[in-house]
Amino acid sequence: MAFTSATEVKPGCLGVGLGLMVVAVLGWMFGYPQYRVYSQRLAGEAALAEAQSSRQVAILEARAKKESAISLAEAEVIRAAGAAKANTILQDSLGGPEGYLRYLQIQALEDTKAQLIYVPTEAGLPVTESRRLQGPEGR
Template identity: 70%
Template sequence: MRNPGVVLILLIAAVLLVPLAMWGIPLYGLYSERLAGEARLAEAQSSRRIAILEAEARRESAVALAEAEGAAKANRIIQDSLGGPEGYLRYLQIQALAETRASLIYVPTEAGLPVTEARRLQE
């Protein structure tokens, strides 16, 4: 037959575990819902940050593109006013020469060769 001590221990365990389970299971449900809510909140915040960074990147790209287009239009206007690409390049060369502090400057000839110096240093 059955041992009365084992039956008594099982009965006491059942009497204690059933109320504990009835109390713990709803608490665990609340706990898991809270964790799930925190995870959804973290995901929403992360998605918001990503959307903000993407919008800033698009704005910076649009600004850079507008600046590049503006510079290209300005260069085209200057080029057209100076008689085309050759005149514009000559203008840029003159501007570069004006900004340099070199004591010796080689100027290309029609053949593309530099003019040799007749007098390098004046005495």
Template identity: 65%
Template sequence: MMRLSATGMLGIVLLFALTLSGVLWGCPTYNVYSKEQAGRAALAEAQSSRQIAVLEARAKLESAKMLADAEVVRAEGAARANRILQDSLGGPDGYLRYLQIQAIDNKDASLIYVPTEGGLPLLESSRLTQRAPGQGN
């Protein structure tokens, strides 16, 4: 077996001491570096999340504006169509009569009350109180 000399032993001890001091000095520095990198990553993630939220909000705003514009266009079209119908039927009164006739056509009722000149319906109380033939007194 080979024996080390005193200088060789001193060299090994010195190398070990330098390695140990490098490790003791490097660990805190590495921890600071590691935390700094983690902080940068968290900041980048927060900025990315914020940008995504802003883009989503802009998309919702644009969508709402487009839906509102579409509703305005639809309403303008309906108003124009109503005006054309009203003018072709002789004004608002003719248009209202037309709508009333359409409503009557769409009902499956056997008895319909139509308003008279005064706006009151004609009542058929006499027809309802008469008894049908073959029924008692």
């Protein structure tokens, strides 16, 4: 068996090395564009899937808002019906609409912190206190 020196290259090895290099360059020249097309197709499919997912989320959120609005409207109708029934019961127990209005007026007077209150008379006009406002010299 003969040993070769480091500077000596066998002609067969050089051809194999160049052949592998040519195959690698040609493979890269033809394979890289195909890889780019494949990569872009995958990126497009991912973007499409994300858009469809976002659309479905938006639709579900809209449905939830619609159902919530319907439930709130139903609750408001039930509350209004209860308030109307309670008002009718109060009105009937106080002798009709006039008695109920007088009751509401008394409730409002109890809650007020005013120092001067004008109470309407039978004609619906308040009794004014023009003398009180004139002071002691007007008497």
